[in-house]
Amino acid sequence: MSTMNRRELLKFAAAGTVAVGTGALAVQVLTTSGSQAAVEGTGATGLDETYKGRRIQAAPAGLRAQSRDAAPAMPHVLIDGKPLHVMVNADGTYTSVSNHYETFKSLRAVARAAVDQLDGAQLVPLHHG
Template sequence: MRATRRALLRALFLTALAGGTAAALTPVLTADRNARRPRAPRAPGAPGALRGEVLFDETYRGRRLRGSRTGSPAAHGTGTRTGPDTVRVTVDGRPLHLMRRADGGYLTVVDHYVSYPTPLAAARAAVDELGAAHLSASPTHRA
């Protein structure tokens, strides 16, 4: 009787472990699948073309926010993904580094703790956080 109880508890534990792992990995796996879907090729300059497509260009709290798709090829050997889903955002002409999350949201270099649903929302939040300060003109960090 004892061996049967132990086998039952082990089976329940392994089932719960497998179910929890599947539930935790589902958003990551489905986001990756959606990111790799092929897109129909479009002519450069056509409406909705990826390269250089302006996503937003507005003034928010006295700052000019501009976002566009880069559509540049992947950087070889750098480990940096710069495919068609890459968005370039500037605040007053200075680049704001955005990081894409697996769930489709964005993090900014200004605030790593909050995820924003769109690049525009992330840029507005960065302006709110910066206040009167400006982004660094240099892309490299000097300690």
């Protein structure tokens, strides 16, 4: 029978922690409802509503046409016809440029939060480069 030194014990503890964390992440990803549910039951065409006098249109990534050579489809959100840059987090929640440090469970929630944040101001499209 061999004895285990402190270094070996720490290696096993670290490996166990990584294994448990990976398993928890896998369970969370597999149980997260699909992006269509993230629009909160708005049907196959996505979201189209008026909130506080602003027109919000949104479609999850799966509803947008995508070519073979294009980058992976991102959710598409428009406020008064102007695009709101929305990012999908690893856990299936959403973040926008107007609320970058807050996460939302649905496209409707992230779009409404952006309208609240704008407080009547017009959305200026984000340009890269």
